[in-house]
Amino acid sequence: MSDILIISDNQTRIDHLNIILTFLGENTRHTGYADCLKIIGKGDNWSAVLIDGEMPEVAEDVIEKFPEVPFINIGFQLSGEREFKNLLGSLFEPVTYPNLTELLQKSHDYYTANRPLDTLVSGKTKLFRSLVGNSRGITDVRDLIEQVAPVEANVLILGESGTGKEVIARNVHYMSKRQKGPFVPVNCGAIPGDLLESELFGHEKGAFTGAISARKGRFEMAEGGTLFLDEIGDMPLQMQVKLLRVLQERIFERVGGTKTMQCDVRIIAATHRNLEDMIAQGKFREDLFYRLNVFPIESPALRERAQDIPLLLQELASRLENSKQDAVRFTQSAMRSLMAHDWPGNVRELSNLVERLSILHPKQVIDVEHLPHKYQYDDDGQQQPLAAAQQDENAERDAITAMFKYAEANPISTDANLPTASDTQLPNDGVNLKEYLSDLEISLIRQALDKQDWVVARAADQLGMRRTTLVEKMRKYEIVRQKETDESE
Numbered sequence: 001m002s003d004i005l006i007i008s009d010n011q012t013r014i015d016h017l018n019i020i021l022t023f024l025g026e027n028t029r030h031t032g033y034a035d036c037l038k039i040i041g042k043g044d045n046w047s048a049v050l051i052d053g054e055m056p057e058v059a060e061d062v063i064e065k066f067p068e069v070p071f072i073n074i075g076f077q078l079s080g081e082r083e084f085k086n087l088l089g090s091l092f093e094p095v096t097y098p099n100l101t102e103l104l105q106k107s108h109d110y111y112t113a114n115r116p117l118d119t120l121v122s123g124k125t126k127l128f129r130s131l132v133g134n135s136r137g138i139t140d141v142r143d144l145i146e147q148v149a150p151v152e153a154n155v156l157i158l159g160e161s162g163t164g165k166e167v168i169a170r171n172v173h174y175m176s177k178r179q180k181g182p183f184v185p186v187n188c189g190a191i192p193g194d195l196l197e198s199e200l201f202g203h204e205k206g207a208f209t210g211a212i213s214a215r216k217g218r219f220e221m222a223e224g225g226t227l228f229l230d231e232i233g234d235m236p237l238q239m240q241v242k243l244l245r246v247l248q249e250r251i252f253e254r255v256g257g258t259k260t261m262q263c264d265v266r267i268i269a270a271t272h273r274n275l276e277d278m279i280a281q282g283k284f285r286e287d288l289f290y291r292l293n294v295f296p297i298e299s300p301a302l303r304e305r306a307q308d309i310p311l312l313l314q315e316l317a318s319r320l321e322n323s324k325q326d327a328v329r330f331t332q333s334a335m336r337s338l339m340a341h342d343w344p345g346n347v348r349e350l351s352n353l354v355e356r357l358s359i360l361h362p363k364q365v366i367d368v369e370h371l372p373h374k375y376q377y378d379d380d381g382q383q384q385p386l387a388a389a390q391q392d393e394n395a396e397r398d399a400i401t402a403m404f405k406y407a408e409a410n411p412i413s414t415d416a417n418l419p420t421a422s423d424t425q426l427p428n429d430g431v432n433l434k435e436y437l438s439d440l441e442i443s444l445i446r447q448a449l450d451k452q453d454w455v456v457a458r459a460a461d462q463l464g465m466r467r468t469t470l471v472e473k474m475r476k477y478e479i480v481r482q483k484e485t486d487e488s489e
Helices: 010-023 036-041 056-064 097-113 136-148 165-176 193-201 239-247 274-282 286-292 302-322 332-341 348-359 387-411 433-451 454-461 465-476 482-488
Strands: 004-007 028-031 046-052 073-075 085-093 155-157 185-187 226-230 264-270 295-298
Touching: 004 010, 004 036, 010 028, 028 036, 036 046, 036 056, 036 185, 046 056, 046 097, 046 433, 056 073, 073 097, 085 097, 136 165, 136 295, 136 302, 155 165, 155 226, 165 185, 165 226, 165 264, 239 286, 274 286, 302 332, 302 348, 433 465, 454 465
Parallel strands: 004 028, 004 046, 046 073, 073 085, 155 264, 155 295, 185 226, 226 264
Antiparallel strands: none
C-alpha cells in the first residue's frame, strides 16, 4: 500500500491538503522539513510527495536526493539551475480539483514505472501475502484470481468495506499479461457526479468553466493496463449509460470533444452494495451489471474467516517491521479474544488496531488487558463487561452492592465468621476495608458456587452479577473447586 507524504511546516496548509486528499480516498502522512529526509529515507512506498516551497533551496535538495520518488511542489518557483525528472508539477493555492487529480495520477504512474518489477510481482507467494489465510473463503479467492488473471474477462469484486477488494484487483492485474501496464484506481463514490465524466474520459480545452487546457481521463491513463472502478454502485445512472457504451464498443470521446478514441483497457469493478437489489429499485442498470459481472469474486468478511486472524496478525506485524516501525506480538489469549470479535471494519479495522497497539505498546507482547475494551472477550467468546481498569475503579461498587444485597436476603455465617451486612458495626480500632470486602467477596462466591454445584452461570445469578464478571473474580482470587486442588497436589 502506498501513501502520500506532505512536507510542510505550515499546519494550516497541512490541514487543508489532508481534508482534500482524504476526500479523494488517499492515505496521507505529514512531516516537517527537519525530519523529512529521515522519513523518506525509511524506504516507505510514497506514491506522491507534496513538498512545501517556503524554503525553495532546501526543497530542491530533497527532491534531488530521492530520484525514484515522485514530487509535487506547492507554491514555489524553481531556480531554473537544476532540472528534476521526478518533479512532476506544481500546485498553487487555492488548490483546484482537476489540477490535483492530474498531478496525483502522474505521480502514481511515475511511482509504478520506477519501482523495481520484483517488488511488484515476485511470485505467487509474495503476491498473495495480503491475502493470507487458510480458510476456505480466502483459499477460494486465491484460486479464482489465478483462474481469471490470464484472460481478459471483466471482473466484479463483491464484499463489505475493508475486506481488501482493491488488493484482489491488484493481484488480478499483476498476475495478468497487462502487469507492465498501469493499474489505475478510481473511487466512483469519492468523486462528485458532475465531475466523474471528466475524470473517466478527460476533457478538451474550454469544455466547461475552468477547463483551461485539455486533460486525459482515467481510461486514457490506463491504456494497455487495468482500470479499477471501486464502489461502482455509487455511480450515477447517467454515467452508467456512458460506461456501458465504452464496455460494449471500446470507444469514447472526451468531454467537449468530437474525436472518437479507441480504448484497450481491462475493467475490474468492485462494490460493497447488493447490485441486484439496486437493479430492482431502479438504481443500477441491469445491462451494465451483466457486462461487469462476467467473473464475480466474493471477498469474505473477516468474521467469516476468524481462523485466519493469527496469520493476519503475523503478516501485519511483519509489515511494520519491514517499514522500520516498532511491531508487537500477541499472546494466545489476545488472539482468541480478537477471533471472537465481529469486525465490522474487516481487515482494515484489524490493520488499524495493530498499528495503534504498536504505537501504544511498542515492541511489547499484547495480552487481552492491553486491547481496547470492545476487543476484550473471555474464553467463551463473551465480551468482557468492562476493561480491567474500569472494573477496579467503577464497577467494584456495583459488585459490592450486589454482595450485600445477597447477604441481606440470605443471612449466612461466613467461613471467616464475618458479620452479615444487616448487623455490621465498625470495630473501635478500625478495619482494613479492602481486605474485609475481599474476604467477604471470596466467602460469598465460594458459598454460591457450592450451593449451585459449581455451575458458574447459576452462581452468578444468585450473586446478582454477570457470568463473565464472576469468571474474572474467580481468576482474580484463584478460586477453584477444592477437589481439583487436592487432585493437583
